[in-house]
Amino acid sequence: MAEQHTESRKFNAHTEQLLHLMIHSLYSNKEIFLRELVSNAADAADKLRFKALENNALYEDNAELRVRISFDKDAKTITVDDNGIGMTRDEVIDNLGTIAKSGTKEFFGNLTGDQASDSQLIGQFGVGFYSSFIVADKVSVETRAAGVSTDQGVHWQSEGKGEFEISDITKAERGTRIVLHLRDEEDEFLNDWKLRSLVTKYSDHISIPVEMFKEGEPEREGEDGEKIAATPGEWEAINRAQALWTRSKGEVSDEEYNEFYKHISHDFTDPLIWSHNKVEGKQQYTSLLYIPSKAPWDLWNRDHQHGLKLYVQRVFIMDDAEQFMPNYLRFVKGVLDSNDLPLNISREILQDTKVTANLRQACTKRALGMLEKLAKKEGDEYQQFWKEFGNVLKEGPAEDFVNKERVAKLLRFASTHTDGADEIVSLEDYVSRMQEEQDKIYFITADSYEAAAHSPLLEIFRKKGIEVLLMHERIDEWLMGHLTEFDSKQFVSVTKGDLDLGGLEDDEELKERKEQDKTEYASFIERVKQVLGEDVKDARLTYRLTDTPSCIVVGEHDMSTQMLKLMQAAGQPVPEQKYIFELNPDHPLVKRVADEQDEQQFGEWVRLLMQQAELAERGSLDNPADFVQRMNRLLKA
Template identity: 85%
Template sequence: MAEQHTENHKFNAHTEQLLHLMIHSLYSNKEIFLRELVSNAADAADKLRFKALENNALYEDDANLRVRISFDKDAHTITIDDNGIGMTREEVIDNLGTIARSGTKEFFGNLTGDQAADSQLIGQFGVGFYSSFIVSDKVTVETRAAGSDKSQGVRWVSEGKGEFEVTDIEKADRGTRIKLHLRDEEQEFLNDWKLRSLVTKYSDHISIPVEMYKEGEPEKEGDDGEKIPATEGEWEAINRAQALWTRSKSEVTDDEYKEFYKHISHDFADPLIWSHNKVEGKQQYTSLLYIPSKAPWDMWNRDHQHGLKLYVQRVFIMDDAEQFMPNYLRFVKGVLDSNDLPLNVSREILQDTKITANLRQACTKRALSMLEKLAKREGDEYQKFYKEFGNVLKEGPAEDFANRERIAKLLRFASTHSDSSEPTASLDDYVSRMKEEQDKIYYITADSYEAAAHSPHLEIFRKKGIEVLLMHERIDEWLMNHLTEFDGKEFVSVTKGDLDLGKLEDDEELKKRKEQDESEYASFIDHVKEILGDKVKDVRLTYRLTDTPSCIVVGENDMSTQMIKLMQAAGQSVPEQKYIFELNPDHSLVKQLADEQDEQQFAEWTQLLLQQAELAEKGSLENPADFVQRVNRLLGSTSVA
């Protein structure tokens, strides 16, 4: 049948940019092109197996799935041929002509120009096919979707320079054939031993045969003079063709585990840790779970796909089966192979089955055990993990009540115990350093580490040597609404109005001071209330400050400043929050203000102290110009110095 309906298309800008990056940034790791293409071929076979469960005709009388690799030295080509699911014309244009993922702008925004870092981003982006252009100056793809007529084949051709050509062809067999036209400097790959060694290195775990052609032997004469007949050449499997997770742990090397991770995740970096378990009993299943070393670039995208690859009795069922891993562990990669689920299981069925709930619970515990093991290792591996995934893990206490204490032990925070913004303090560390009579865990939330570390609310704690956790991530305020205690000790925000240091305070001495000050400053406090009116909820003296004249705090049942910001950032309307204005009776400014006789000066300084407190607590003012003008006016005044 004659070729027909040829169209020329342009790559979109993001794809063109990615191709350029592929060719230039990954050149030092160019052999991975074969791993990526073989992995894609294996995925195509898995998808055909799954669809054939409902429509056996898709096999087209050939159920022996395989991948074949061949090369032609004269033509300078390598061909990867599979008999998997194949693609339609529309799928070819969608999958090969553009990056079929959302968030491409954010992806390219993460590129740094550093080749090692950018190559990891590319791997996380999952664009294995484009690695063809690392070694090729031209790529030809011929494909036909399983179950379609042989006249519905499609040829895709591109030199990776901004355009591609799509042509209708006749293709007798289903599946996809990719021909790489190698650059002159890449002739090392036109070698039987080289290709076989790469398959053994990267794709030995692929569960379908990866075949290469073995030439036959010519007729020859044996040692005894008898003729040995010639043998015909044949395709032979060069990988084990056995699903890695079905093998005994003692048979699998660390390198094989790492390569399998890269196969299922399309990541370029090694995982931090993994766990391979076979369970027999009421339920029979095998799980192989991995903790990555780098977060995917789109971790926070709403449409970020996560979950495990699900197999039932070694038959692939679905990618990204999120039902088996809670959302706060969405970074965990791996495979789950169940003997108890039906082969025709769907996402809808998974939602309601008791088997799914049990498997989810088991996988969650296994993942948490891996993290606990990682946290106990010497070195900085856990800190590397926490830098990448710590904020995701903080979603756990709200989502998984049953494992809240285990998750809490895995969290890390900055604290006043050190001068570093790095989150290195665990809650166990904090409890071990608590003062003998301390029965609460104190913390502060703020917009940044600097804002938290220099907050006036910490002054009394520094004076008494009490450690405070410094929380400066946006999610921290939300976390602390669900993590109310640890090891039987209550969490207390140092910004709450009714701060109680319990036995850490000399109650009798403080009581006497308060009585004396309340009597001495009663009229002063009333005067401040009169000046501020409904700008504040209340005015009172405070003993939490040592170096600062004033601060604002929220009531015990009021919404915190950080929670207000969090809700506003989410587009939610928040009722107006009025703060309690606290004044430090030991500070010279407050003492002098209490003696101020000029009504106008009294009002100006009162407003200034409130605005200073608001700025320290909220990081901004509703009317900064008014604050600046007030400061300028008072700079020329000597009434209160």
């Protein structure tokens, strides 16, 4: 094996950091190294099958695709050898020397230093090949890409401490051979039974044979004294070597479903629920879909890879086939195997086929069905899902008109009924508690739960015992722009000026009082308008307040305060917003201001009440110093 062109290189800084973290944080899960290496080998076989659809010569010797595991007690090594797609020199450098995932900096910023929590995060990030260093103090790789000459093999070696060596070699067989030089304390893995049990536990579902060598029998003497010839040793498969989704549901255990999920997702945690379905009829396909229990670290990254693994007639076609699941369900993992798509299907062709549209519709219904099943289960599993993925699901009503009502039933919110920030109230819960005369669903959006729960705009609702949904996530304002009704009941924001309480509105006595106040306070309201001038859209009395002197609201067709904030935060131009200034005639402070004869003092008080209302609604003022100075002047007066 002649070597030339040898060079030493440094690991990418993030790779070195991940190696250090893995060795220390994942030590309690060290046996997963074999699962990760076998999974990678199976992926290499899948990729070879796919590329060979266009170039059958890539199979070279036509040997059956397989993974072989062996060990050497004396040398203290474990070898994982596959005859899959292999790697070129550039691919070795990219795949084994660099973590090139976008958002890597953000990922490392989320690490806490707590080994238990960090191990979960590292599991979501995906460790793959690097898990070798959990048990090995040196790793060697020999690889050759399928279809290239035998002298274009590559040798890679590292002790995982910041550098790796790479050189050119001659390698007769295509594929990749990984040799782990175990640490002194890892002798337990130099055991035939141990390795076989790990393959059975973690990799039984792999669709190609995972083989280990079975020693032959020596020559021996039979019971009748005749000699029995020695039998040679042979490689034997120790897994089923059958794609898990092709098996019937009845013969797949929960443990196998869980391990298959970890294989396709590279997640360390078990999924919350799964759905395995084989459909025969107009279209023939099998789907195996999972709802994860933890959100991936990069769920909100713009280039987050999502979608299902696509197979056609059990031949792997592509990872992350996003065409089969809407974006708001991008957290769903799984496999889709279709008999109706051509083997040479591409992402571009997938966009336009009727088969794709039908499969997408079917997979969407399966995923929503899983969530509905989870929501009906006793326990806190759905709440666990909601905390991880609720804000993603809120994208659904805008994206999926057909399933808008189904998605709406899965949404959860905080409300004045529960008196807590946890989002546990469903729209069905809300409707079931609506008052007899109530025909609308009321909500408020704000920057935080505290801001929503303590808004003065809720005072009339608390007085009348009307439940209000408290929405405090950034996406909620956008959601309510698309979710206009539920169960034939209209959503109404309590921040709108023309508040409609329907049949809960006024009794005759209050109606008479409103007319009386309108006359009594007419000159007061005119004075207020003169003071504020063009700064407000209008000024008027209000009966929505009980404990607060004033508030600001927006017109029925105006943009809400929250939407303005979101647009500003995104750097988008926003229209000038003028509020309607409302004053509570029952509040002592408003009565005092109404009686104030000194026009300068009157103006100071009106401005102060306006600034207080702005502060309560917007959470900030354009000129806070002016507010402080005005308050100090009035306190001294």
